[in-house]
Amino acid sequence: QFDLSPPWWARLLTGAQRRVLKAVDDVTFDIPRGKTLGLVGESGCGKSTVARCVTNLMVPTSGRVDFNFGGAVEPSTALSPEGRRKVQMIFQDPYSSLNPRWPISKTIAEPLKVFGLKTSRAEIRDEVRLLLETVGLHADDAHKYPHQFSGGQRQRICIARALACRSEFLVLDEPTSALDVSVQAQILNVMLELQARLHLTFLFISHDLSVIFQMSDYVGVMYLGRLVEIGPTAEVFRRPRHPYTQLLLQTVPRTNLVGQIRAPLSGEVPSPIKPPGGCSFHPRCPHVMDVCRSVAPKQTQSGAELVACHLAAG
Numbered sequence: 310q311f312d313l314s315p316p317w318w319a320r321l322l323t324g325a326q327r328r329v330l331k332a333v334d335d336v337t338f339d340i341p342r343g344k345t346l347g348l349v350g351e352s353g354c355g356k357s358t359v360a361r362c363v364t365n366l367m368v369p370t371s372g373r374v375d376f377n378f379g380g381a382v383e384p385s386t387a388l389s390p391e392g393r394r395k396v397q398m399i400f401q402d403p404y405s406s407l408n409p410r411w412p413i414s415k416t417i418a419e420p421l422k423v424f425g426l427k428t429s430r431a432e433i434r435d436e437v438r439l440l441l442e443t444v445g446l447h448a449d450d451a452h453k454y455p456h457q458f459s460g461g462q463r464q465r466i467c468i469a470r471a472l473a474c475r476s477e478f479l480v481l482d483e484p485t486s487a488l489d490v491s492v493q494a495q496i497l498n499v500m501l502e503l504q505a506r507l508h509l510t511f512l513f514i515s516h517d518l519s520v521i522f523q524m525s526d527y528v529g530v531m532y533l534g535r536l537v538e539i540g541p542t543a544e545v546f547r548r549p550r551h552p553y554t555q556l557l558l559q560t561v562p563r564t565n566l567v568g569q570i571r572a573p574l575s576g577e578v579p580s581p582i583k584p585p586g587g588c589s590f591h592p593r594c595p596h597v598m599d600v601c602r603s604v605a606p607k608q609t610q611s612g613a614e615l616v617a618c619h620l621a622a623g
């Protein structure tokens with residue numbers, strides 16, 4: 310059977326703001342249902358701000374985020390309770406996002422009760438056991454407390470809680486950066502399996518290009534609050550068009566995209582409070598031209614990608 314459901318997408322638009330810190334500016338993207346958009350960039354580039362806007366933890370001063378779960382388009386600021394349930398976030402530090410005084414069964418059961426998804430005690434208990442098994446934990450550990458689990462196991466518990474909401478869209482903000490490299494791969498695999506099985510949509514945020522490469526269908530590269538390049542992951546990695554993306558990719562060993570970024574980029578990231586004029590990447594750009602110092606490049610289509618660089622504009 311063909312899936313003829315209407316396209317699902319999340320769109321974030323933030324416009325010009327004056328006299329306020331522009332943590333994020335002019336960032337626009339769609340994510341089709343069941344796909345992953347990876348957002349990558351150095352720390353302070355605005356990735357987490359985007360995540361916060363998408364999950365309504367922060368309201369942009371201008372611009373908006375819209376959701377379409379196959380029915381009407383809903384703006385994030387006026388999501389129905391059902392819409393709110395479907396959008397969940399997974400944070401970097403699984404420990405601080407779990408209540409240490411609650412057994413994990415209570416943590417996972419909470420959304421089932423709050424959203425009225427299960428009502429009888431027996432149903433809730435069975436569902437919690439099923440969710441724990443779904444994320445690769447033992448159902449018999451439901452009575453244990455967060456401190457009795459490892460970091461990777463705690464992240465699995467957070468995923469189980471998000472699934473308990475019957476979530477359809479997960480915002481994952483550096484979900485594995487606090488974990489050991491060996492555990493990272495396991496958690497990423499759990500997420501990929503669940504995505505395929507449950508047709509989940511991800512906004513996946515990471516500073517680690519190899520993780521983005523593994524996880525994402527589309528990748529957006531952010532620099533100082535702006536999206537400088539966005540396109541299909543294979544395209545962007547094979548032929549990065551923005552000089553910043555090119556530099557970022559040079560820091561990753563091509564033969565082994567699994568692993569950490571080895572060498573940091575040269576040059577300081579300028580302060581987002583006083584970003585450089587023109588193209589904000591110009592102080593670090595090896596291809597800088599006169600025009601770059603005064604004129605901010607607009608996003609232009611280049612193949613399947615959007616690139617904000619005077620060179621791409623031709």
Ligand code: SF4
Pocket residue numbers: 551552553588589590591594595596597598601606617618619620
């Ligand atoms: Fe470099 Fe100019 Fe392109 Fe900015 S617009 S990335 S400074 S070439």
Ligand code: MG
Pocket residue numbers: 353356357
């Ligand atoms: Mg961050």
